[in-house]
Amino acid sequence: MLVSLLLSSLCALQSTPSNTWANLIPRHAVPRRGFPMPKESELLLLLTDRKAEMNERLEALRALAYLDVKVDYLSLTAMRRNLHSDDALISYVRCLARCSEEAHAPMKKYLTHRLPAVRAEAVYGLSKYFEGGRDVARSVLSQPKLHPWQRVAAIRALAEIDLSAAQVEVMRRMNSESGEVALEFLQVLRRDLSDDHIPVLIDLLRQGRSRVTAEAAAMLQHITGYKIGNDYRSWHVAYLQHKAFETPMRAPKISDLELQTVAYMGVPIFSDNICFVLDSSSSMTERMYELRRMTRAMKVIEEFDKMLPILPSSAKFNVVFFESMIRDMYEELTAVTSDSKAYASVFVANNSFTGGTNLYGGIARAFDLEGIEEVIVLSDGDPSVGDYTEPWQIMVELDRLNRWRNIRISSISFSAPRAAESLMYIISAYNAGHFRDID
Template sequence: MFTAHPLRTLFVVLVACCALAGGHASAAPQSDPVADFKKYFKEYSREYQRAGKDDKERRAAVVTIRETVLSLKGVDSADVVDAILPTLKLEEPDIQSGVVTVLSSFKSEPPIARLVEVMATEKHEPTLVACLQAFQAAKYKTSGAALAKLLSSKSWEVRRASVQALAASGEADAPKWIVAACKDEEPAVRFTAMDALAAAKSKLVLPFAINALSDPIWQVRASAIRALSMVRAVEAIDPLIRRLEVEKGRLTPDLVEALSRHLGREFGNDAKAWRAYWDNLKDGYILMTEEQVRELRKGLGPRTGADADGRNKSGSGDDDHETKAVSYHDITTPSISIIFVIDVSGSMENMVVEKDRFVDGNYPSMMRIDICKTELARTIDRLEPNVRFNILSFATAVKPWKKDLVDASPANKLAARDWVLRLEAIGGNSKDDLARVGLTGSAGLDGGQTNTFGALMAALGVPERGSPVEATYAVKVDTVFFLSDGRPSTGDYVDTDDILREILRANELRKIVLHTIAIGEFQKDFMKALAEQNGGIFVDLGR
C-alpha cells in the first residue's frame, strides 16, 4: 500500500549482506544488524513523530518501522530483544505484531532467557503483552512460575496474555495456575481461562463453567457452554437445562449441542423435553463415554444443535421458548442481535452474468445491487419482533442506518426496508459519461471504492482511529452478515491476508459469528476464509 522507504531498502540490503558474509571466512568485516537497526529506527521514529495527526504519513511510518523490525527475524541474539522492544513504546498494533513475529522466532536459549528477564521487571503493559504473545506463539519452554506471576498484573490484557502463554507452554502444572484466572474480575480473562482449561480437557474448569452459565456477558456464557461440551460431567446437565430454559438467541444451539454430548439425545431447543427426559433418568445416571454418545446419536436423524458446518437449526418444541430463526441467503441463525452489511461500491451496478440463477427472484433488474437490496428487504420483512438489528452500507465510506441495534418493530422494519431500497451503487458504470469529461467527483468514483476492512471493523464495533468512542469487546451484536462483490481497494488494509489477520485479532474477544455472501466474479477464497475463521458460513450467490 505504501512505497518502501529508501533507508528501509538499504537496511534490508545490509542485513542480507550480513547473512551472506557469514558463510565466507574471507569476506569483509560483517556489519552488525542490531546496530544498523538501532540507527535506522532512530530515523524512522523521527518520521513517525513528524507525521503527527497526518494519518497517511503516520501509517507510512508505521509500515516502514514494522518492516524494519521484521528484518531482524532470524538474528538469534539476546541483543535483538533489547533492540526492538523500544518500538513498542509507540503502541501501534502493526508494530507490535511485527515484534511478536521476531520474538517468537528464536532457536537458542540466550534470547529466550532475556525475554524471561524482561518480563520479571518490565512495567510497560504493551511490552509485557508482546513478550507473552511471543511465548504463546513459539511455545517456548520455561518455568511456568515465571509466567504465572503475571496473572496478578494490574493490567487485564497482561493477565489474559499470561493465561494464553501458560496454556501454550506445555507445563504440566499450567491448569493449576490458570484456574485462578477463572475468578478474574475482567470477563475476557475469565472466558480465556475457561477456553484454555477446556482445550486441555481439565476438569478444573467445571465449577467455574457451571457458574458462568448465568454470567450477564454473553461471550462468557459462550465459553462456559463450550467448556461443558468439551469437559463433560453429570453435574453439568441440570445447569445446562436450566440455562436452556431462559437463553434466547445464538447460544441456544450451543446449549443443545452440549446437552446432546452428555445424553446422546436430540430434543432441539425444547427445554421441557430435555427436562422431562433428565428428570426420569438422573437418579444413578452414569455418564456415557464420548464414543457411546456418538454411536447413539448416529441413529437419531438430523442434528438439532449447532451443526458441524455451523448451520443452526431451531428445534420444534415449546413455542413460548422456541427461537425463531432468521434466514438470509440460505444462512439460518437463531441470533436476535444482528448486523447486515451491504456493499454499494461502483461494481455493484454491474449485471450478474449467470442470469438463470436469479430469474425466478422477481428482482427489479439483474444488477447486483438490485438483487441484494431486494433480498435484504425481504429478510427484514421476516424479522421477528424479538430481534434487534442494524444495517451498514459501505463503499469508500461506511454508513450505518442507525447508531445502534433497534427492535424489529413494524415501524422500524418499514423504515429499514425503505432505507435499503433507496441505496444506490456509488460511482458505477452509469456515471462513466461524467468521468470521461473529468467530473470524477460528480461521478462518485472516489466514493465508490471498496473499503472492506472499514466495513468489517464497523460491524464488529471497533471505533475508527481517533474516534472518541471507547473500544470494548462486550458488544451486543453476536452475528454479522457481510455481503460484497469486490476486491478491497481502499481503507487501512487492502491486502486480503492483512484483513483476515486484523479481523481475526479484533474478533478474538468479541466472538461474533461472521457470515459472508459473495456475488460477482471476485475470487472467493478471501470471503470463504473470512467466514471460516470467524465461525460463520460462506455462500456464493454466483457471477
C-alpha cells in the same frame, strides 16, 4: 483450495441451503495460512531491522503474534520503547508469552495492566506456556469478578494444554456463565462433543432466547439429530424419554421436527444483537448469473425486505454499507420496531452502489457497536481500498479484534473471485460463523 481443505471439517446445517456451511469446529483447528502471506523468517528479519520504517516493523509484530511464532526475547524487548499504541502493546505481550523463561516475570506484571486485552494475553500466556499454568487458569476461572476476557483466555489456554481438565471446569461452571465466557465454554465442549454434554447443554436452554442458547441448541442437534430449536421443555422431555428407556438420545431417521431460525439469504441468525455489513461497491450493480433480470444489489435489497418482518421483537440490529466510504444506518444497535424496520427498508433501498471494496472497514465498524454479538457480511469482490486490503492483513486485524470477544461472523460470497471467496470462508470458519457461496 482452502474451501476444499476445510469442508471435511464442517457440516451443513440441514435447514439451510446446500451451499451454506456451518462451522462446528473450534477456532484453534482452523488453519491460519489459507492465503499468501510473508514467511516467518521474513517477518522476524523485518522485526529486528532498525533501518525499516517503524510501522512496517509493527505490522511484522502483529503478523508474528497472529501466527504464534516464537520470537527471540532480546530482539522483542528491544522494541518495547517504540510501542506507542494499545494495539501494538497487545501484540507485544502476545509475542512475549512465546519467549523463554526470562519473560515470566514481565508477563506477570501485565496481569494488572489497565487494558483488558493485555490482561487477557497475560493470563493466556502464563497459563499455556509457563510452569504452573494450570493453576493460573483455575485461579482465574474461580474469580467471577475478573474481566470476562481474562476468563475466556484462562479456559482457552487450559483446553489447549489439558482438554479433559478444561471440560471438567466447563461442566462445573457452565450454568453460572453468560456472554463471551459461556460461548468459549461451548467452544471447549465442541472440541470433543459427547453424550455426556447433553444434560448441561439442555440446562443452558433455561436461560431463554440468546446466542448462547442458540449455539447450545445447534450442538444438541449435531449430537442427537433432533431439530427442536432452543425450546428447553421439548429437549428435556425428549431426554427423559430416552433415559427412561435406556436408549441413546438419537432422533428417529424420519422426523417431522424441523429447526427453524431467522435467516438472511440462507445464513441463519443466532443472536438478538446483529449487524448486517453489506458491500456497496460499483460491482454490485452487475446482473446475476442465474437471474438476469436482477442485479446483485437488487437481490440484496429484496432478501433484506423478506428478512425484516421476521426479526424478533427482542432483537437489536444495524446496517453498515461499505465501499470506499463506510455508512451506517444508526450509530448504535437499535431495537426492532415497526418504525426501525420501515426506516431500514428505505435506507437499504435508497443506497447508492459505487466505489471500491473496504471489507475490513465495514466489519470493523460493526465491531464498534456496543453489545454486538453477530455480524453477517456480504461481498462480491476482492478488498481494494481501506487500511487493509491484503487477505492476511485483514485476518491479522480481525483476529486481534475478536480474539476474546467471540463475536460470530458469517459471510456471503456473491459471485466473488476465488481469492475473495476463500478469504470470506476462512473469516467465517475462524469466527464460528456460516459461509454461503452465491453464484
